[in-house]
Amino acid sequence: MASSINSRKPSEIFKAQALIYKHMYTFLDPMCLKWCVEMNIPNIIHNHGQPISLSNLVSILQVPSTKAGNVQRLMRYLAHNGFFEIVTNQDIENEQEEAYSLTVASELLVKGNELCLAPMVEFYFNPTISGSYNQLKKWIYEEDLTLFGVALGSDFWEFLNKNPEHNKLFNDAMASDSKMINLAMKDCNLVFEELESVVDVGGGTGTTAKIICETFPKLKCVVFDRPKVVENLCGNNNLTYVGGDMFTYIPRADAVLLKWILHDFTDKDCIKILEKCKEAVTSDVKKGKVIIIDLVMNKKKDENQITQLKLQMDIGMACLNGKERNEEEWKKLFVEAGFKDYKISPFTELLSLIEIYP
Template sequence: MASNNGLKASEMFEGQVHLYKHLHAHAVDGMSIRWMIELGIPDIIHNHDQPITLSELVSILQIPPTKVRGVHSLLRYLAHNGFLQIVRVHHNTQEKEAYALTAASQLLVKGTNLSLTPMVEYLINPSGSPVWSHLKKWTYEDDLTLCDVSLGSNIWDFLGKNTEKNKLFNKAMASDSQMMNVALRGCNWVFEGVESIVDVGGGNGTTAKAISDAFPNVKCTVLDRPQVVENLLGTNHLKYVGGDMFKSIPKADAILLKWILHNWSDMDCKKILENCKEAISGKGKRGKIIVIETVINEGQDEHGITSLKLLMDVKMSCLVNGKERSEEEWKKLFVEAGFQSYKISPLTGYLSLIQIYP
């Protein structure tokens, strides 16, 4: 039986499920992850050294009896979404349901080198939700970002004027850099012949420190906004420079751009890359730029990977007038900035390492 719009009833019901799934997940998905962190659930399970039952968790957290049903509901939903694993254990002569960590929730254990808790605390923040309520207004405001429309300034000026937000942002980027360092450990070939490198927008130097430790002969420089690096202390092989990548970049054999270019328009990226090209010129040997970014490839990537990349593209496009790019878009950008060749290599589940040469 067809409806007036030509759809079968079954198709309409499927459409309703799809719509409602996204509508109801709008707030719950992110905030339930933040809830896990705020209650310390990943830490409790980690320290328990084995899967934990609901009754044990409720006892540790001293949850009121009236809230146990709701807590169970949240845990079951988190397990369905891959943030917990439900297993069966023997407890006091009975077989019970228990919760174990997954790869995703292992990354939410605080205090570990690979904890992404700071990223959650920065991105899943109740104060950030109103930004996205201005999407309609943003659509009709020529050349203004969603941050311009909702906050009254671009994201970088906003962070510069809000100390606590800036701290959260820098901690989030540092936590991501720890994950990046795991990926870079297997990329020794990238640093062969490199004696000096500048990490542009390198924050507190997490990645530069990892490079310096792994390659003691490489002199590392972190270039970032003056307010980011002003109180940071360097070493013999690592120094911090406050500056503006749109004006100049310190000379080096290689320039690292990790999660930088997706923040900017093609015109801005061209300027950044031209400054990078100037920075590696005159060294007497062929320098290179190392770019770590996503490369959109809907034809070959898994659906989940493409979903993340397209989601990131929405955020970059709306929030900062940036973009995630396909290989064709990257190639066009490199050519316009005066580079002769490039090579793309896989790095993490969704990021690629791109080496570009003058």
């Protein structure tokens, strides 16, 4: 039987080949980024105070001279992907030498900075976590198991509870992401200004709650998360930590905050969580609401790069039995959970802020 490819123009076939090869080699993107963070290169350049030459970088890294060319290859690729800028450095021998400076992306990988996403890289590229995605074929045939159930032998959250080291990596990663979200929350005064109390469900170690408390000193804030997460954390006059199960009970407050929570779960579970939120919020029409910070899929309005990222995250959430949702899918959840109205506002380039009212 003749192959259907015979009807294609050679130019089409070669373009298709390039697309396949491109995706074959994209595994190098996360591996190079992981290498960069593991070698602490953003901090090295930051501490250097100016663009650092290849020879100086190799010296500080203390790698064999025979690997200097490989360091250069990795740095050039990372620069091509936007993590560094390549500049020309004129050394004392009056020879031109390649040097590297930070970009905004690599500034976000400098450990010790207020805004630092290095913990996200360290968690997601941990071999135990990233290696689970080698089991996609097996997972797709399992009726009920999550990807992590297939790869790790237990539910993701159960796995974290049983593995303190991975649990810490996860909490550190979520805290680093929360600091990015807090940058946007500083412009959300209207969302919180009439509230007297708020519960941050799945609030982790309290990174977001602390910012809310600092911005609104009269606001009482409760961080509600798994007992293993909050058991050794201490609050203050307007910040408290409570351990529990959001499917069973959520502490009462004027508002409930769900940041990066609902996309982890099925529609059925989301409705259960939202029903508990509805029970928790005050009946005061002016105050009572649930505040959701999450993705809203919108292919028609989003740039292609953002759409691709959202689709990638949708696959990631599917592996937890969750999903990313468009506005109609969000609305369906709100209606089925008994809420009367909602409002969606832009939040960051990636996220939206959704207020829903009982």
